[in-house]
Amino acid sequence: MANTGDKRQRILVVCYGNICRSPTGEVLLRRALQREGLDRRFLVRSAGVGAQPGTPAARGSLEVAREHRLDLGAHRARRLTVEMAREADVLIALDEIVEEEIAILAGDVEVVLWPVDDPYGGSDEDYRRAFADVEAHVERYVEELRSRTPAR
8 A cells, every 4th residue: 555645545436447447436426525524534446357447427417417517528548457456445346247347356355346337338317326326335445444543
């Protein structure tokens, strides 16, 4: 855990392509941590085990995020590396296959599983459902962080 200089805990949200679920998780988690006054304690990023680096967020994810006053316009996909996985304090896998890929790539790292169906190539409703599922996981996780993080 190479947190040299930055004492924030590093949270890495991981899906397959880093264009739908994980960027959504990243922005939702950042917003929730900010709302709870925890944003100075956590650094949130996202990546994908099979990402094509530089790919923008999927159209459906962009639109659903916009409906919730979130902007994924600047997002560009990042492929998960061993270094990223080992530098993270917590990796959040958005399905079981991603969880397995993280273990193959990085070995013994802490992984939290948030099972969310991949909406890629699906309908608008698939993207809305994925957003709602990620949002529900974020809210539970932030509540857990809040309950175990002492106030400053």
